[in-house]
Amino acid sequence: MFLYQHHRLYRHKILITSFLLPVILMTCYFAYRQMTPFGKSSLLTVDLGQQYVDFFSYLRNTLLHHPSSFFYSFSKGLGGEMFGTNAYYLLSPLNLILLFFPGQHLATGITIVTLVRYGLAGLSFAWLLQKTKLQQGWRILAFSTVYSMNGWMIANQLNMIWQDALIILPLIIWGLLKLIYQHKAGTYISWLAVMLVDNYYMGWMIAIFTLLFFLWQTPALANWRHRGVTFLRYLGGSLLAAGISAVVLLPTFYALMQSKGTYTETKIQSRFEYFVPKMLGKLVPGSFNFNQMPSGQPNIYIGMLLMLGACLYFFDTRFDLRRRLIGAGISIFFILSFCYEPLDLLWHAGQFPVWYPYRFSYLFSFWCIYLAAKVIQPDFKIKRRSAVILTLLIIAIYWYVGTLNLSYINSNQRNIGLCFALIAVCCLCIPLTNSPRLYDALLVLLAVCDIAMSGYTALNKISYVSQPEFGNYTVALDKAVNKLKKNDDGFYRVAKTFMRTKDDPFQADFNSGDHFGSTLEPPIPAFMGAIGQPDGDGFITYSNGTQVSDALLGYKYTMSTRNNSAGKNLPLSGYRPDWYSYPLVSTTPAVNIRENSHALPIAFGANTAILNLQRSTMDPLNYQSQIFQTLAGRPTFHSLFAVQNFSSVKFNNVQTAKQITGTIFRKQNLLKPASVQLEFIPPTNDSYYLTLGPNVEEDATITMNNKHFTQYNTFRNTVVINAAHDQKGKKVVINLQLKKATLWMQNVSIYQLKQRPFIASLRTLQKSPLKITSYSSNRISGTVTLHQKQRVLMTTIPASKGWHVKVDGKTATTRTVLNTFMAVPMTPGKHYVEFYYRPPLLILGLIITAISLGITSWWVKKQHQQKSLFD
Incomplete structure (x- = not known):
């Protein structure tokens, strides 16, 4: 009894250390880089800083203040479903830790959660090695630490939403082994269901891998009949796991089909995506930099010792030849998936990744480390001939990598990697019998130093958002939003001319028109682009409004910076002098808050002609006018905007032209600066708006009255900029300096908003x-x-x-207008109207989940008494 307890305590010590070692290693690095709470830097970078951190704030607000936004939120652009968004970004249980880190301290919470994930990944793999008895004792730390800090984990440290896959994967594999050899499916079903709920995207990849892993195990089964029965058991378990998670998967699937799924590739080309030998560069430690994020090769570094161990598996006669051949086939399948387009798309569910290519490469790392754990046993020692061949092969690979001139690898990395590889060969040549403990210590030391050095080198190449930059902005925005909510607790949207990210509304919990996310429905950016707002396939931002669009979309309040010093903490994203006519209702040290009395409510009475309005113009201001006039029941040919002529134009080092719009200006002397200066003197105090095509922003540096042009600079359609308001007789100078040899003045025009007809139509809609x-x-x-x-x-x-809509207690039929918004045909008179949102397929998903849980419970009870081949 005492020996059993002692052995159990010994195993627990190893598991605890497998958690703590990667945590300590990464904590030391974070402290060295002064990541919060250790200094003034943060882990926020790229998507983590521009997207995920705001989603985490949304999750806090949802769980602590208004749970109804779990299904739908008006902070998501103009409003959008959140079930699919949550399923992709936020369902990890570890995110609950962030509840203890509000506002400006959220970056500290992210650091802690990241460290916990590193630790849990190491713990999970160590647990798998103990349960399968692949490795025993302290040598387990070599494999668990490398697994938790492999190249994929380091490169995707900023993609926190995927990292749970490394924690859950070993548990799924243990469940699969139990299903195959013990005929017990409960563990496999449970953990696969957890993975699909946690992140269905990573779950899809793991599901593919379980099939490959199952095929690798089949030679160990007695005969074909046994294999067939076991495969049916595996297939049934996989389907039940999907069924249990149906309450999440079905509504999410529907949401994806309305958003991200619309971009699925329908034409697949049989081609290699890059020069395949480039992949060898990923065998060098620290082989990563920023340019590898948008496009690059798979991150598969696991240290040279374990990579050599994995390669030696295929030549190790201790293992069954059939399994080695299947294992070789699986490895080749992985390698082809890293470069052959059809297989790449298979892993990514039919869509090319936008940034972060080969997101499934962590599965290859797991596969290689698992093979290495089978090979590098206490009794393993390679033959001298094999050692010589390995040494020559390693030298050849590192020499060849040097000839590729890869930007993310320097000579120091190659030299260090070569040293680690040669030491690894020597380590594999040492007989264990001389000093087992010393050998295990050497094994752990070599593996840990190798992977830690690789991780540190890779992360040193990435820049991060400072904690003050994030914290000061968050505090200023929160103060303004909280003050606004104290004064008005109603339903409204807020527009602003400053921005840290396009998900600021999630960060500070208010309704607006900004969003950046994978589940944004395509009609929303299409509409926003059509009315002159910056848009893209996955983002929108309301930074180019007019008085017409402000009124139409219900922007009751506006926020702008109070002074230039505030702009340092509140980066400017737009220019709206027409807001100065709105009364100032509140201020904070950094923000002015104004009220727009023209703003329409979220729903209002309109003319039936809106049901049939089709977009007939590419001019965003004419389109705004058509919408507004149609809603008010007025003729659309009476536009609310009138084209104005520029007062004068100055040409510098370009040809002259009588017409500005549409002209292509060319530098006359390519070596000298060139510009086109547009001058405009407003004849009235009305609002004036400038339109610019996307090519203008790309090809010219724009200033207005000698000041930098504060305009969100990513857009694909013509945008609308407020050039003047209440500036009668005051010159407005717009200077466009050519960046290149030519400049196409795409849709460059100035328009006047005709205030009287606008107010007349507005009054009709306000009735x-x-x-x-x-x-x-x-x-x-x-x-x-x-x-x-x-x-x-x-x-x-x-x-x-x-x-769903009810009018006077009866279900009403809705219509989609402008290919974007919901409208309800109704009779004149007074009505009580109720709108409510329920995720499509949620009820069906609940039913399937309940049935699947019942079947699983019955199956697990039935199999509980079956004998185990492991026992």
Whole structure:
């Protein structure tokens, strides 16, 4: 009994150390780089700093303040479903740790959660090695630490949403082994279901890998009949895991089909994606830099010792030849997947990754480390001839990598990697019998030093957002939003002319028109781009509004910086002098808050002509006018915007032209600066708006009145910029300096907003507002009185099958208008209207989950008494 307890304590010590060792190693690095809480830097970089951190703030607000936004949120652009967003980004249980880190301290919470994930990955793999008895004793730390800090984990440290896969994968594999050899499916089903709920994207990749791993195990089964029965058991377990997670998967699948799924590749080319030998560069420690994020080779570094161990598996006669051949086939399949387009798309569910290529490469790292753990046993020693061949091969590979001139590898990295590789060969030549403990210590030391050096080198090549940059902005934004909420607890949208990220509304918990995320529905950026806002396949930002779009979309409040010093903490993203006519209602040390009395509510009475309006112009201001006039029941040919002529134009080192819009200006002397200067003197105090095509921003540096042009610079459609307001007789100078040899003045025009017809149409629309009596993120109710010519309740809620409407207690049919928004045909008179959102397929998913849980429970009980081949 005493020996058993002693052995159990010994195993627990190893597991605890397998958790602590990677945590200590990464903590030392974070402290060295002064990552918060150790200094003024942070882990925030690229998507973690521009997207995920804001989603984590949204999760805190949802769980602590308004749970209804778990299904739908008006902080997601103009409004959007959140079930699919949560399933992709936020369902990891480890994110609950972030509940203890509000606002500016969220970056500290991210550091702690990242360290916990490193530790749990090491612990999970160590646990698998102990359960399978592949390795015993302290030598386990060599494999568990390398697994937790492999090249994929380091390169994707910023992609926290995927890292749980490394923690859960060993548990799934243990469950699969139990299913194959013990006929017990419960562990496999449970952990695969957990993975699919935690992150379905990584779960899909792991599901493919379990099939490969199952095939590798089949030669150990007695006969073909046994293999067939076991495969059916594996298939049934996999389907039940998917069934248990159906409550998440089905609504998420629907959401993806409306958003990210619309970009799935329909034409697959049989081609290699790059020069395949470049992959050898990833056998060098620290083979990573920023340029590898958007496009690069798979991150597969696991240290030279374990990579050699994995390679030796295929030549080790201690193992069954059939399994070695299948293992070789699996390895070749992985390598082809890293460069052959059809296989790459298979792992990524039919979509090319936008940045972070070969996201499944962590599975190859697991595979190689697992093979190495089988090979590098206490009794293993390579033959002298094999050692010589390995040495020559290593030298040849490192020499060849040097000839490739890869930007992410320098000579020091190659030399250090070569030294580690040669030491690894020597280590494999040492007979264990001389000093087992010393050998194990050498094994651990070599593996840990190798992988730690690689990780540190790779991370040193990445820059990060400073903690003050994140914290000061968050504090300033939170102060402004909280002050606004104290003064008005109603439902409204807020526009602003400063921005840290496009997910600021998630960070500070307010409704706006900005968002960056993979589950953004395509009609939303299409609409925003059509009215002159910056947009892309996965983002929108409301930084180029007009008085018309402010009113239409219900921007009741605006926020702008108070002074130039505030702009250092609040980076500018737009220019709106027309806001100065709105009354100032509140201030904070950094922000001015103004109220827009022209803002329409989320729903209002409108003319039925809006149901049939089709976009007939590519001019964003004309389109805004068409929408507004149609809603008000006025002729669309009476545009609210009038084209104005520039007062004068100055040409510097380019040819002259009578017409500006559409002209291609060319440098006359390529060696000298060239520019086109547009001068405009407003004849009235109305608002004036400048339109610019996307090519203009790419080809010219723009200033307005000799000041830097504060414009969000990523857009693919013509944008609208507020050039002047209340500036009658004051010159406005717009200077476009050529960046290249030519400049196409794409859609460069100036427009005047005709204030009187705008106000007249606005008054018509303000006659029938929805008076909200209660609201939450997924439910809005209120009363509306429609007049005779207003037989449609127009909303600026994006149309979705998840929205349901009741009018006077009866279910109403909705229509999609402008290919974007929901509208409800109604009769004139007073009505009580209720909108509520339920994720499509949620009920069906709940039913399938309940049935799958019942079947799994019955199956596990039935198999509980079966004998184990491991026992």
